Amino acid sequence: MSERRSGEGQPDKTLALLWRNHRQPAADELVDRAARKRGAGRRPSLNVDDVVRTGIQLADDQGLAAASMGGLAKELGVGTMTLYTYVPSKDELLDLMVDQVLGERELPGPGEARPEDWRDQVEIYSEQTRAMFQRHLWLSQVSTIRPPVGPGMLAGREYLLSALLGLGLGALETNTAALAVTTYVDSAASLEAESRLVERATGQTNDAWWYERNDLWETYFDVDRHPAMTAIWHADGYQSSTREAAADSYRYGLDRLLDGIQSMKPQ
Amino acid sequence: MSERRSGEGQPDKTLALLWRNHRQPAADELVDRAARKRGAGRRPSLNVDDVVRTGIQLADDQGLAAASMGGLAKELGVGTMTLYTYVPSKDELLDLMVDQVLGERELPGPGEARPEDWRDQVEIYSEQTRAMFQRHLWLSQVSTIRPPVGPGMLAGREYLLSALLGLGLGALETNTAALAVTTYVDSAASLEAESRLVERATGQTNDAWWYERNDLWETYFDVDRHPAMTAIWHADGYQSSTREAAADSYRYGLDRLLDGIQSMKPQ
DNA sequence: CGAATTCTCGTAGGGTATACGAGAATTAAT
DNA sequence: ATTAATTCTCGTATACCCTACGAGAATTCG
Numbered sequence: 001m002s003e004r005r006s007g008e009g010q011p012d013k014t015l016a017l018l019w020r021n022h023r024q025p026a027a028d029e030l031v032d033r034a035a036r037k038r039g040a041g042r043r044p045s046l047n048v049d050d051v052v053r054t055g056i057q058l059a060d061d062q063g064l065a066a067a068s069m070g071g072l073a074k075e076l077g078v079g080t081m082t083l084y085t086y087v088p089s090k091d092e093l094l095d096l097m098v099d100q101v102l103g104e105r106e107l108p109g110p111g112e113a114r115p116e117d118w119r120d121q122v123e124i125y126s127e128q129t130r131a132m133f134q135r136h137l138w139l140s141q142v143s144t145i146r147p148p149v150g151p152g153m154l155a156g157r158e159y160l161l162s163a164l165l166g167l168g169l170g171a172l173e174t175n176t177a178a179l180a181v182t183t184y185v186d187s188a189a190s191l192e193a194e195s196r197l198v199e200r201a202t203g204q205t206n207d208a209w210w211y212e213r214n215d216l217w218e219t220y221f222d223v224d225r226h227p228a229m230t231a232i233w234h235a236d237g238y239q240s241s242t243r244e245a246a247a248d249s250y251r252y253g254l255d256r257l258l259d260g261i262q263s264m265k266p267q
Numbered sequence: 268m269s270e271r272r273s274g275e276g277q278p279d280k281t282l283a284l285l286w287r288n289h290r291q292p293a294a295d296e297l298v299d300r301a302a303r304k305r306g307a308g309r310r311p312s313l314n315v316d317d318v319v320r321t322g323i324q325l326a327d328d329q330g331l332a333a334a335s336m337g338g339l340a341k342e343l344g345v346g347t348m349t350l351y352t353y354v355p356s357k358d359e360l361l362d363l364m365v366d367q368v369l370g371e372r373e374l375p376g377p378g379e380a381r382p383e384d385w386r387d388q389v390e391i392y393s394e395q396t397r398a399m400f401q402r403h404l405w406l407s408q409v410s411t412i413r414p415p416v417g418p419g420m421l422a423g424r425e426y427l428l429s430a431l432l433g434l435g436l437g438a439l440e441t442n443t444a445a446l447a448v449t450t451y452v453d454s455a456a457s458l459e460a461e462s463r464l465v466e467r468a469t470g471q472t473n474d475a476w477w478y479e480r481n482d483l484w485e486t487y488f489d490v491d492r493h494p495a496m497t498a499i500w501h502a503d504g505y506q507s508s509t510r511e512a513a514a515d516s517y518r519y520g521l522d523r524l525l526d527g528i529q530s531m532k533p534q
Numbered sequence: 535c536g537a538a539t540t541c542t543c544g545t546a547g548g549g550t551a552t553a554c555g556a557g558a559a560t561t562a563a564t
Numbered sequence: 565a566t567t568a569a570t571t572c573t574c575g576t577a578t579a580c581c582c583t584a585c586g587a588g589a590a591t592t593c594g
Binding site for chain 2: 212
């Protein structure tokens with residue numbers, strides 16, 4: 001995890017930005033400056049989407065740290081402070097970046113074609129979410145405790161709930177189950193991404209990292225204190241590749257979790 | 268998620284520090300400076316444990332950011348650079364802090380009394396891990412992709428594997444299942460801790476945060492695009508308290524995951 | 535008493551987000 | 565054609581972070 005992301009000043013402003021491209025007619029309030037009837041004043045040289053898009057690209061290509069306000073401004077060819085005309089703060093920009101990529105997942109909307117089996121539907125959520133994390137490794141460094149309440153996040157929750165509703169559990173249990181599934185899927189996908197990120201940042205595979213610590217087994221590992229690990233070792237229970245072990249355990253855990261949920265189905 | 272933690276220079280040095288209090292007789296190498304036969308030279312005014320303990324305390328009380336090298340030095344009444352006599356870098360200090368608190372979990376060792384049922388044994392792992400995260404909220408901000416390979420981490424893995432071995436699955440499946448369980452338990456516990464951390468840092472409960480965004484439902488939420496959410500809402504499927512919803516989903520998910528694993532038992 | 539050893543820590547450098555306020559560009563009104 | 569109103573632009577300054585380097589202080593051994 002990460003550190004910041006918290007003290008947003010005006011929720012109204014933030015919501016307006018998040019939903020800027022899904023304009024509900026609503027209200028007499030002016031939602032986006034770009035939409036305002038243009039009157040006096042200097043013309044803007046950018047718009048919010050430019051900033052968000054560039055932020056995502058920079059974070060994808062060079063890591064989240066490269067998507068600093070200074071770095072972004074340089075990339076866009078403007079002064080750092082100019083960005084604050086378009087987004088109120090770095091935190092809110094991050095919210096916008098996150099909701100944007102959450103919305104990129106291709107999840108069938110209401111009324112659109114989808115597999116019959118609820119498990120296959122959950123599978124789509126799982127695969128799309130994993131793919132999203134792989135495309136945008138920096139997501140693993142962003143806290144999701146207070147997620148951007150935008151169209152992308154809502155579409156994800158909607159889809160997963162709709163999939164689980166197919167099981168016929170009660171409303172409350174369906175919601176609880178959906179939370180458990182997102183916790184597992186999102187966390188595992190995040191760990192997977194973080195793993196690649198670390199490999200990229202250090203130029204060292206995780207396997208190589210473990211290999212470097214071989215001393216552990218010879219010098220410090222005490223067989224008597226670790227009989228279970230020793231037993232599994234001798235029974236060839238450890239896979240050679242860290243990556244494969246992680247992928248297998250992800251699959252296995254998701255399948256077992258869904259097994260368990262399925263077994264709660266009335267009848 | 269967090270940013271750093273990576274390029275440790277010498278794995279040997281790091282391992283020696285991590286295992287400094289579990290001295291294997293081993294080797295002719297001098298493991299800890301404090302253990303060296305004292306000869307000439309100025310006397311140290313601190314030791315590694317002092318630094319680690321103070322780091323944990325500071326992070327507990329005032330957040331991980333307060334456990335900066337500067338902050339720590341001030342707390343200990345020494346110059347910042349003095350700390351580098353005891354730990355090679357901030358990253359390694361963090362490793363030491365993490366392994367220390369991992370080791371605080373009260374998990375029965377080999378030969379010690381434990382519940383009969385394997386599920387009750389996993390329960391202990393789950394509860395001790397959650398309690399650890401609650402005591403040390405900053406853990407949720409530390410990456411565990413390349414964990415400190417010290418006594419605390421190994422004890423945790425050993426215990427969970429020993430619990431799952433009771434099921435009678437094969438070695439490989441036991442290991443895979445253990446990875447899935449730690450992924451779920453550690454991630455959920457981390458999210459729970461992160462949630463409290465954010466509440467503390469912002470002085471605003473998560474419920475209050477959601478309440479502040481009530482506009483969403485009136486202004487932007489489109490019922491036609493979100494039929495599942497709408498249905499669950501009308502069936503009272505949403506709990507009023509974010510915290511309780513999270514706790515319930517944690518319980519539910521863990522129980523279902525263990526159900527699913529249990530069902531793989533041969534026979 | 536000198537030499538060897540070890541711990542102590544000031545300085546300097548390159549990074550971060552953003553409050554403030556002056557200046558530039560554009561249009562509407564006179 | 566001015567002038568006023570409006571809006572965007574962005575330099576500067578502040579207060580943090582980690583740690584390489586190297587000089588100085590403390591201690592013991594010969």
